Amino acid sequence: xxxxSNRVFRLIAVAFxxxxxxxxxxxxxxxxxxxxIDAAFPPFSFIDQTxxxxxxxxxxxxxIAQELGFEVVIVxxxxxxxxxxxxxxxxxxxxxxxxxxxxxxxRVSFTEPYWSVDLAVVxxxxxxxxxxxxxxxxxxxxxxxxxxIGVQRGTTSQTWLEENVVASGVEVELVLYDxxxxxxxxxxxxxxxxxxxxxxxxxLSVSDRPLTIxxxxxxxxxxxxxxxxxxGNLRDLLNEGLRLIQATDVWDTLVEKWLVGT
Amino acid sequence: xxxxxxxxxxxxxxxxxxxxxxxASIPLGLVLGAATALIRVYAPPPFRFAAAAYQSAIRGVxxxxxLFILYYVLPRSGLLLSPFAAAVIGFGICSGAYHSxxxxxxxxxxxxxxxxxxxxxxxSRTTAVRAIILPQAARRAVPGCGNEVVYLVKYSSLAYLVxxxxxxxxxxxxxxxxxxxxxxFLIVGLIYLVMVAVVQSxxxxxxxxxxxxxxxxxx
Amino acid sequence: MSEVARFLPVLLRGVGTTLLLLVxxxxxxxxxxxxxGVLHVFAPWPVRVFLRVLDLVLRGxxxxxxxxxxxxxxxxxxxxxxxxxxxxILALGLRSAAYQGQLVRGAIGMVxxxxxxxxxxxxxPLGKALxxxxxxxxxxxxxxxxxxEYSVVxxxxxxxxxxxxxxxxxxxxxxxxxxxxxxxxxxxVAFIYWCLTQAGLLAFLTAERRTRIxxxxxxxxxxx
Numbered sequence: 001x002x003x004x005s006n007r008v009f010r011l012i013a014v015a016f017x018x019x020x021x022x023x024x025x026x027x028x029x030x031x032x033x034x035x036x037i038d039a040a041f042p043p044f045s046f047i048d049q050t051x052x053x054x055x056x057x058x059x060x061x062x063x064i065a066q067e068l069g070f071e072v073v074i075v076x077x078x079x080x081x082x083x084x085x086x087x088x089x090x091x092x093x094x095x096x097x098x099x100x101x102x103x104x105x106x107r108v109s110f111t112e113p114y115w116s117v118d119l120a121v122v123x124x125x126x127x128x129x130x131x132x133x134x135x136x137x138x139x140x141x142x143x144x145x146x147x148x149i150g151v152q153r154g155t156t157s158q159t160w161l162e163e164n165v166v167a168s169g170v171e172v173e174l175v176l177y178d179x180x181x182x183x184x185x186x187x188x189x190x191x192x193x194x195x196x197x198x199x200x201x202x203x204l205s206v207s208d209r210p211l212t213i214x215x216x217x218x219x220x221x222x223x224x225x226x227x228x229x230x231x232g233n234l235r236d237l238l239n240e241g242l243r244l245i246q247a248t249d250v251w252d253t254l255v256e257k258w259l260v261g262t
Numbered sequence: 263x264x265x266x267x268x269x270x271x272x273x274x275x276x277x278x279x280x281x282x283x284x285x286a287s288i289p290l291g292l293v294l295g296a297a298t299a300l301i302r303v304y305a306p307p308p309f310r311f312a313a314a315a316y317q318s319a320i321r322g323v324x325x326x327x328x329l330f331i332l333y334y335v336l337p338r339s340g341l342l343l344s345p346f347a348a349a350v351i352g353f354g355i356c357s358g359a360y361h362s363x364x365x366x367x368x369x370x371x372x373x374x375x376x377x378x379x380x381x382x383x384x385x386s387r388t389t390a391v392r393a394i395i396l397p398q399a400a401r402r403a404v405p406g407c408g409n410e411v412v413y414l415v416k417y418s419s420l421a422y423l424v425x426x427x428x429x430x431x432x433x434x435x436x437x438x439x440x441x442x443x444x445x446x447f448l449i450v451g452l453i454y455l456v457m458v459a460v461v462q463s464x465x466x467x468x469x470x471x472x473x474x475x476x477x478x479x480x481x
Numbered sequence: 482m483s484e485v486a487r488f489l490p491v492l493l494r495g496v497g498t499t500l501l502l503l504v505x506x507x508x509x510x511x512x513x514x515x516x517x518g519v520l521h522v523f524a525p526w527p528v529r530v531f532l533r534v535l536d537l538v539l540r541g542x543x544x545x546x547x548x549x550x551x552x553x554x555x556x557x558x559x560x561x562x563x564x565x566x567x568x569x570i571l572a573l574g575l576r577s578a579a580y581q582g583q584l585v586r587g588a589i590g591m592v593x594x595x596x597x598x599x600x601x602x603x604x605x606p607l608g609k610a611l612x613x614x615x616x617x618x619x620x621x622x623x624x625x626x627x628x629x630e631y632s633v634v635x636x637x638x639x640x641x642x643x644x645x646x647x648x649x650x651x652x653x654x655x656x657x658x659x660x661x662x663x664x665x666x667x668x669x670v671a672f673i674y675w676c677l678t679q680a681g682l683l684a685f686l687t688a689e690r691r692t693r694i695x696x697x698x699x700x701x702x703x704x705x
Contacts (some may be wrong), residue, residue, distance in 0.1 A: 006616070010512070039651075047655035050607040051491040076655065077645050080438055081553070085645055088556035088562050107441070154438060175345075175425050176435070181658045182334075186425075189337045191344070278628045321632065322678035323671045325638035326650060331671065334657075419543035420640075430545055439554060444554035451542035451550060458541045 016038035016225035023024060029068040033234065036062055036091035040077035042259035043204050043258040044223075046098035047076055056258035057095045060114075061225075063250055064241030078178060080154030083107055086228060093234060097198060099156045099221040109229045111238045114246075115259070119157055122195045124187060125212040141217040142194045145171040150183030150192040152176070157196040157222055180205070187211060269446060276432025277453060279301070283349055283418050284457075285427060290354030295361025295407070296339055296396075302362065303369050304387065320359035325417055328352050333424040345426040349418075357414045364406030367397040375425040401472050408465035415457050429453060488656060488669060494505065495652030498566070502638040502648060503569035507631065517578060517584025519611065523609060532582070538619055541580035543639045544587025552644035560701045573637050577682035584626040628685035639674065649673065689700040695702035 035052060035258040037045035045055040065072040070084040072132040077085050082098075085091050086108060099117075100110045142149070143165055151157040166171055175192050177183040183195045184205050194214075195202075202213055225242075227234045245251050268432025301313040320328065333348040343351065372395055381391035433450035437443045514705035520528055538546070563571070591620050592615050599608035642651040653670040657663045 006612075034579070039655045047659060049487075049491075049656070049659045051494060051652065051655065075645075076647060076651070078643065080434070081645060084438070084443065084553050084556060085565075088552075089562045090645070110436075153435070176427065176431075177425060179658065181661075185334065185661075185663070189342055191337075192341065281568055282519050282563075319671075319675065321694075323677035324636040324650070324674055326639045327667060327671045327674060330663075331667050337665050349523045416541075416543040419545045428545060430549075433546070434549065436618040437549070441557070444550070447550040447554050451538070454543055454546060455537065456542035 008054075010090075017046050032073060033065070033070060033092040033097075034073045034075055036075055036077040036082050036094050037096040038079045038082070038179065040181045041079075041097055041198075041201060043200055045095070049070055055218060056254055057097060058260075059254055060242075060245060060251075061093075061095045062175070063245055064238065067244055068241055070237075079152055080178075082154070083226070086226060092227065092231065093238065094226040095238075097200075097223055098226055099198075100224045101156060101159075103159075104226070107229075109231065109235050110224035110226055111235055112242060113224050114242055115223045116220055117223065118199045118221070119160060119196055119217040120199040120213045121215045121217065121218055122184070122187060122197070122202050122206060122211050123193065124190065125206075125210050133212070135212050135214045137193060137214065142214070143170055143172060146173065147194065148173045148175050148192040150175045150186055150195040152175055152180045152183065152197065153178065155197070156219065157198070160217060160219060161196060184209065184211065219254040265440070269440050269442070272432050272436045272439075273429065273446075273450065273453070276427055276429040279421070279426060279432075280418055280429040283346070283421055283426070284415055286350045286456070287353035287357065287418065289415060290350060291357030291361055291410070291414065292407065294354055294358025295303075298358060298362035299365035299369060300391070302366050303358070317359045317362060320336045320356055325352065325356050325420055326423060326466070328356060329420060329424050345421075345424050348424050349421040349426050349428075352424075353414055353418060356417075357392055357410050360413070361403075361407050364410065365399060365403045368406075369395060370401035371402060372398050404465065404469055404472070408461075408468075411465075412458050412461050415461055416454060484665060485669065488660075488662075488666060491656055492649060492652050492666075492670060492673065495649035496677075498646060498648040499635075499638050499677075500572065502566070502569055502641055502646065503631075504636070506573035506577050506634050509570060509574025510581045510630070510634070511613060513575070513578035514585055516583025517582030518589060521544055521582060521586040521605065522589055536579045536582065542574060543638050544573065545643060547576055547626045548640060549643045557660055565641070569638075569641040569644055569646050573634060573641075576637075580630055580633075581627070584623050584630070585619070587626070587627045588623035589615055591622040592618045608635065608638065621689075621694070624692065628682055628689075630683065633680045635674070635677060635681065 009122065015208065035058075037055075037058065039045070039047045039053075041055070043055055044057045045053065050052045053076070058074055061072055061074075075091060080093075082094055082096075083104065086094055094108075097115075097117075098104075100113060104110075119142060121139060121142065123142060125133050126136050127133050137147075149161060149172050151161060158176065161172065161174055166174070175183070175186070177186070179194070180197045180201055183197070186192050187195045187255065188209055188211065196217070199213075199216060206212060225235075225238050227238070296315045297317065301309050302317075305313070326457055329348065329352045332343060332352050333345070336343060376394055377387075380394055381387070385393075418428060419430035420426040422434065427435065429450055433446055437446040440446065517532060520532060524532075542550070548569060551572040552563065552565060555568065556563055589611075596614055596618075597610055598641065600614050602605070605613075638648060639650045641648055642654065650669060653666055657666040
């Protein structure tokens with residue numbers, strides 16, 4: 001080891017470290033907004049089999065970006081960390097089937113609502129001796145002390161169960177997952193007794209699994225896009241975009257493509 | 263937004279899970295480690311190779327991946343593990359691979375003359391290992407294995423990835439609920455630090471105790 | 482097996498970020514570890530106590546808690562804007578710096594102290610003596626520890642997805658969710674990580690061989 005190779009080594013180390021440290025903060029020429037999505041929340045947002053973002057919200061935002069002349073970069077984020085990620089500035093908006101709630105509105109600014117959903121309760125679908133399918137539990141037998149119910153961390157499903165079931169004394173065990181699809185996987189193998197999630201995701205996901213929806217929780221929650229409170233301009237931009245797209249048949253086409261049957 | 267009372271109570275729930283996890287995983291890891299080490303030193307070649315392969319696989323793959331495989335992949339072959347079982351087995355298997363390396367080198371560091379002498383006296387290999395080799399090897403392996411136990415206390419924080427709400431998982435939930443991210447994670451980290459310090463003190467005491475009961479000083 | 486061919490390109494896109502994290506963290510650790518190690522040996526005691534405290538925190542906190550602390554914790558402070566990648570490299574890098582500092586300290590200690598004494602007696606300033614005489618020899622002693630550190634940091638990068646870095650583990654989760662082929666995806670990912678570990682260990686082994694000095698081992702000094 002001589003001085004030259006020592007210096008070279010150190011230089012390379014500095015170069016790489018700097019590269020790594022500043023990799024995230026490159027600036028762009030046209031206005032670029034970063035959209036954070038849940039990577040496993042079909043039909044609204046998900047990463048498909050080729051690694052590309054896809055889904056209803058993804059396509060709507062991409063259309064709006066094109067129409068109104070800005071660029072949008074879609075980035076998957078852990079759902080329970082998505083609001084902090086918005087507030088740190090790493091993403092600029094959340095367009096991913098996010099329900100407008102009072103608690104969230106304290107932290108972020110929402111656009112006009114663009115869709116409404118209920119929550120669905122999913123259980124295993126079993127078959128009896130005649131080959132007839134029947135649900136393993138119904139709403140009453142499921143919401144009992146000791147039953148394990150899977151939800152995604154940081155969702156209205158989690159809060160609804162906490163505030164309406166657990167808080168009223170029925171000690172169901174909430175099992176928290178990174179995303180709903182993992183909860184469904186565990187439901188299929190019986191590690192949880194039921195799962196609660198937004199109805200569109202439930203209906204889409206049970207169609208090709210031995211699962212069935214036994215009930216709906218009519219929360220009538222509404223989806224909106226979220227931005228930081230100080231980004232009023234971006235919010236107005238998105239609102240305008242939503243108004244524009246809803247006036248065209250692109251909206252109907254997308255609804256037809258992704259949300260029919262939900 | 264929740265207040266400090268419920269935040270701390272949530273963290274304490276997580277802590278109790280972590281303590282149970284660690285208590286169950288440590289013995290499992292040590293047993294697996296000792297067994298693997300013995301295989302690597304004394305067993306016929308095919309078994310030695312299998313043990314070495316196990317060590318290489320575990321040490322070359324992140325614990326996250328190991329946990330996911332135990333929890334999400336095994337059920338597809340019929341083995342369904344509860345979150346707690348998956349976590350304990352995962353931590354046990356992982357720490358076992360590291361323990362086995364420390365124990366193996368401890369066994370190897372014992373002069374082979376001792377084994378020869380034991381055999382010459384008519385002892386079976388098993389008795390010789392049990393009565394002569396292992397007690398000495400255990401003492402020599404304590405620094406390394408102790409180190410690994412400290413690591414285990416820290417990487418038990420991955421349990422929340424298989425839906426077990428341990429201290430780190432509780433920290434994440436409480437931080438998100440209270441929006442006091444910095445304070446909550448600082449507290450969580452300090453609690454782990456305290457646990458680590460407790461383990462390290464325990465190890466020092468153990469080594470001190472054993473040093474005093476060792477037969478005479480070496481040349 | 483066509484599925485393996487389909488999945489690999491998707492997963493390998495994550496490997497780039499994993500390597501970025503790895504190099505960034507190890508690099509930070511190396512750059513900071515050297516001064517830390519030197520200070521541990523030569524600095525006045527207040528500095529050493531301060532370093533000891535930092536050391537305790539960085540090595541006593543689990544990696545995942547450090548990641549959370551740097552990303553969510555620092556991010557919640559007004560005025561600090563860290564991206565996932567920056568926070569992850571910082572967290573893993575500072576942690577590695579603490580470990581590498583210990584490595585450097587130990588490696589310096591393994592170089593015969595007489596050499597440093599002689600150099601100083603000849604009038605060489607401390608910095609020069611360290612750079613020209615101690616470090617070149619200390620590197621050899623530090624290599625096995627560095628190899629281990631490489632392996633540890635590589636596996637820690639698999640935790641970065643918890644703060645939003647889209648590296649190999651993230652890609653694996655997305656792929657597993659969209660294809661539902663959990664078995665194949667996770668086994669494939671395990672294999673990729675294993676290969677990366679082996680490649681690194683091989684590199685370090687080669688480095689150890691290259692820097693070997695016949696007659697001078699890397700073990701502890703034998704008492705004369």
